[in-house]
Amino acid sequence: MAGRPQNSGFEASAITVLKRAVELDGKGRFTESLVCYQEGLNLLMEVLKVTTDDVKKQAFRTRIREYMDRAEKVKQHVEQEKEAGKYHEQIHIVADSTNNSYSRILGPFLDEFTTEVHVEDPYIRSAHQIYNFLRLCELLVGGKTKVKRISLTTGRDEQGNAQTQQGRLDELKRSLSDYGVTLDVNYSSTLHDREIRLNNGWIIKIGRGLDYFKNTGKFSIGFCDMDLRKCQETTVDIFHSKHTAQNR
Template sequence: MAKSGLGQDPESANAVTMLQRAVKLDAEYKYPQALICYQEGIDLLLQVMKGTKDCTKKSNLRDKISGYMERAENIKKYLAQEKEDGKYHKQIKIEENATGFSYESLFQEYLNETVTEVWIEDPYIRQIHQLHNFLRFCEILIKRSSKVKIIHLLTSLDKGNGKEQQIRGLEEIKESLKNHEVLLEVEYSPSIHDREIRFNNGWIIKIGRGLDYFKRTQGRFSLGYFDFDLRPCHETTVDIFHNRHTKKI
């Protein structure tokens, strides 16, 4: 495994920090996170090398970059094989008040033209903001993959005053999806607790808080009201798996 071995001059400090983190994650077998850090560290080193006129330093940097690139490529091949074998697992920890985790940012890597059917299991698609979250997720499905034809939703039925609002809201979403030739099937369960999203291309995404992990904005004219990449999040964990034999929820 490659060691950093870089000087601690200010120019290289960010690269050193990133690559040390990559090596640490690598040693802990956290390969998806390690790969990201290797890639970012390599990009930083390339920037350092471009700004270096010292031939000796440039040569040393080139060697370091080559070593890290080789390790990153080996990890990439390993993860590709894990996906093929159905053993892939990536975990994303969303910190309290973190931004940059819109549905599009989170799911775009796994949505492509091979996705034709989607299953969502989430007990809390009841209140207005939760219905809006589900609608926003459906919009991403339509925008990212024009091949989606069926969306299955398993949720719990509001037993209070919001029951009619919930049913009416989901019916409106269903009618709207029909305009895009997409069928929404809604099923209610009184005992549902798990939160899970499945695509029929094999990807499985489990979010601790389900689709409801965004905080409210401070007002209707605050950044993040429309662009959810700018909206602060509640702390939650996202686990992503791949399974060639995905079962329907």
């Protein structure tokens, strides 16, 4: 009896995550869907372990096999497109939508082979824009990656205070060095493109760059948790280039 509520909780969580996987799969957001398929399947496996009813166990095995088959097909599709140099995935972030943090958008493309990240964004200038870049750096340092070098190319804050901008980025550089990460900052007056390149081959181009979140008060929900903050409308295009990937 004591195991039933836990079992029910795992099953409900699995259903929610797998529905999300199917939804993302249908939208062509394959890398995100693979993450959800894996998480959902792990939860279903836990349910199967504690299920004693033979009929239910067989039903769970069937569902697990179906989801595993679909996940494998998605994985093969992604690998084939990557191998052919034709992979392209697009995410449309709707105005006022939430659950679009850097972790959700960029996380699926970060792995243990990610050691260098190159960011080109002309607007890492004002305080909130530098905070955005800081949040990205926190994701890179705190995740499963082994990032050792981050390079940023941006524009100087000519209309504000270039010295303040420099000081803030220098502070971030010192902080990252405590984690064994080198930050290189370069300035360009002609930079217009916005993209993030990972040395595992992924290239992420965000229409608005890192600054796609709406402003919120410092004591409002969403100020710290970016998944709770409303967004500006933008498009994210994801490509994979074998030419930028390291030999493994």
